Amino acid sequence: MAALEQEAQEKIDALFQTYNQEDTPGCAVGVLRDGELIFKRGYGVANLEHDVPITPRTVFCLASLAKQFTGMCIALLEEAGRLSLEDDIRTYLPEFPDYGPRITLAHLLHQCSGIRDYYVLALFLAGVKFHDYLSRDEALELILAQRELIFLPGERFHYSNSNYFLLSLVIEHITGQTLGQFSQKHIFVPLGMQSTCFRENHSLLIKHRATGYGRFSLRNEEPGSDQFDMGEATHFTCTNELELTGDDGVWSCIEDLALWYQNLSANRLGQGRPELIERYLTPGRLLDGTSTGYAYGLCVGTRNGAPFIDHRGWTCGYVAVCEYYVEERLSLFILSNTSCLQPWEYTGRLRAILRDEPEQPSTPVASVSSYVLSKTERACVTGSYHCPENTYVWQIADVDGRLRVTVNGLDEVELLPREKHTFEISDGSYQVKAIPGKSGVYAHLEVSRGGRTWTFLPFRSLPLSEPEVQAYAGIYRCEELATTYDVYIEDGRVCLRNHNRHRCGLDLDFEPTIGDLCYKYDPWVDDVVIEFQRNPEGTIRAFVFRSHRGDACERLRFERVG
Template sequence: MKMPRPHFGAVLFAVGSLLAGGAEPVPPTADAAGRAPQIDDVLTRAFPADAPGAAVLVVSRGEVLLRKGYGTANLELGVPVRPEHVFRIGSITKQFTAVAILQLAEAGKLSLEDDVTKYVPEVETHGEKVTLAHLLTHTSGIPSFTDEPAWRAAPREDMSLARELSFIKGKPRKFAPGTGWQYCNTGYRLLGEVIEKVSGQSYAAYVEEKIFRPAGMTHSSYDDPRRMIAGRIPGYSPGPEGRTLNAEFVSMTQPHAAGALLSNVDDLWRWEQALANGKLVRTDLLARAYTEARLADGRRAGYGFGWSVGSIAGRAAVAHGGGIQGFSTYVLRVPDAGLFVAVLCNSNHPKLAPGAAATRIANLVLGRRPDVGVAVPEEVLARIAGVYSIPPNDRFELAVQEGRLVAIRAGGSPVSLAAVSAEEFVVPANDMTYRILARDPEGRVVRVAFQRPFSQEYFADRFAGPLEDPAKPAVVVAAATLASYAGEYELAPNFILTVRQVGDSLTAQGTGQGATNLIAESTTRFRVKQVKAEIEFKTDETGRVTGLVLFQNGQEMPGRRKN
């Protein structure tokens, strides 16, 4: 599903704020087709011929720039990936679930403001009204059953909704509905139940009749390992000592409406065309799916109905990733530029990173942001400069250097910001945005918002103290204990945190990012040097390390150990 736990999932870009970064977009070109050789070169290097690979489709304004397979579809038979091959798409499934709900709303069979208990009375909502819209936008506060160790221990079990809800029975809510955002597979599993009860059909039958057939998606279906499915290829997972293993079996009753569908790149393009043409749902309803939710305090959630909402090269974009045993996937669309990119991988190895590949492709096609470079007087920038605090304990600094505004994280290097206006600044390489929200009577900025694309927004208030607290005495951790923490931890589909022992210390490296040092606060808890974040390692009753929790920006993001 998706993040923070993530078998079956989308991509948790908030996790990526451990380190800022990204490739600088190339200058624009009058002929997007001229980028095809560059795209092919990027993908050839990303997916070696003798390893699991990817099917990729890139379409610009109706023109296919690239449709190609990379790497190997079946390692045991030596069959290469072809673009028509069928993959598990993981949490990209959520787009189809969201549109199914919108179809039923358009037909007058339900309202997006209906309380989920109208359809699933047994779900615990702690006396609060949790609407279908809350479920669609991951703002319900309901815990995700995929975060629970007991669920992770039973991938082969056929599960009913009641069984999945049992994993979170008695668990406290994450937040009051509408006040926070946290990716939740339980929410989309509940939406699947709503679809079945309202339509009188199974989820599989509904999406086949109401979505796949009208859209001409002849290679898409609900996955069933027992059926013969033309073009379906096996998935692979990383094993110990760099080996590749056949993916672990998972009962497809578990992901259900959160991540159980199969498709290929051609069908996903047909899906986008059917939506754009109004064939499946009214365009005004679809516009809501592409609009990021607003939380009670006004923050942007970075997520609509089944789509992450953000920007690439300054242009509005929608996207979603998927991660499930043996597969990792990503689809993005930049509507105004007519750009569509699908990258489907037959491995969930963190180094494949289909989201990073798709974003790199989009940057190659789109070129530089067209809206940056506004001149802002230095005296205006000076009223922005200062240290800002994000509850509970994160900080960053905005400073003026050589006439430009820069952002600085604790222990990090300055990152130059480009002005969109005197009230909005961006990191051109990755579209991270800083917006001015409030000023004091003297005109000095006292509150800003910052947001990484496809991630929720955070508010930060001016802080009177320093960027970094005085250093604490070092905690010495035994080498054997450090060695036990080394490994790969899955915080989100397509986002792995790799912990390595380097001498008498640890480093952590997120997918597609550089390594950062970890500073011991205790024998189990470590501080991330470059940002205000902490990692705590978790063990079972035998003392075996089973996972970690990343604490950042007031969130707790669990990561399951993969090796």
């Protein structure tokens, strides 16, 4: 193996120094260049109870990175002539609902089927405990109970775990083997990936396995004794009892992932032809001909004009990312067992070290603005804004004379003045026009990107009156989820609590924003939006779950029953 220069190794060690401690979880890092694993190292502890260090052989749950292996199984069956991507899902799963338009295997594979995400349905809405046992039959039952699609198949891209879970059932139907058995025989064994498997039984022994640690206690769990402190963040042991595969369920290590990505350059699977990889890395097309940007379980596109492939994964204290810079023949892997670490925040700096580039400035060049706002002008734009169309929430604050925007409670960017009433996000992604209103504040924002414009309205300036807010109180039920919620009012906030066994992601206290929209940011579920709907006479008849993370449950109504 070609050794990485000592200076570069030291810089990488310094990059992950925060997690290279004897009493914290951390990560394993790998660099594959020109087909050789030139760097592999572990930082931190795989298991805090037994003081087991992380090494390149430590096995992590890959979460959604599992989709690329499911996609390769589909590609192998396609190459062997055992399926066609144009096959209707009901050819293999005849019990699947007939929604009218055909749902093909291509729709599932390229994330454009319109099928709601079972993961969101179960864990965020139906009250299934986050790391509770969820059987394959229970997940399938939840999907089959859905009465409609959220859009016409092929109409648009929408990432849904249901798609790849259903593909695992298709593979089993065709081969008579489970996904784990088929992938073991046709992928992992041929490539020598001895530490990789689909875990189809949560009691399966996995050697060298890392324990996952959450940054905060799960919403539906009481804080436990298995915790540690790292700075201001308290971690809790997370247990992954899910046995569903296809969308999730692969456990692997840095050394095995290097073998997998080597095969993307020199194929040894199936018939050993390069055409398999070419097909495998080709993203799907929507009805209008545009690319989904998603191939057989991998995100495929460009970065700075160059071909780029990647995927991310997150579950129960495990976070992972793989990035492949095609023209450079460079792959980066970061597998973590702590939700404190967001691996994709490190890959850019890691690549800069490998290319011996100077560290990028923390403030982008685009953040320089020639137009200077007065304190009064800054005050006119500060506040919270909500977009009814896409449910985004922007909270604008004056921080030391500069406008900072917190997007959906999570990402913070700078809002730069370009001229009077005109602004731009610091990375150039959005242009903003502020429409003047009365009393020295703006009536609304017009936010544009890529030829589209959205209207962001300011949060209501005064709280709802007692009769207005009490109008939301009642009992609401969704038959498709077999789930009932109590809606009650506490200190002017709209509070939800489900009747099922466990609390879940929607058990929150919401702030009314504009109209009948209510918003809440929570560190466990990011941001959540619900919208109440009214009868013609004005009485409340239902609420609908919406979220900027996706509309997997949009139009899934909880009807008022009491």
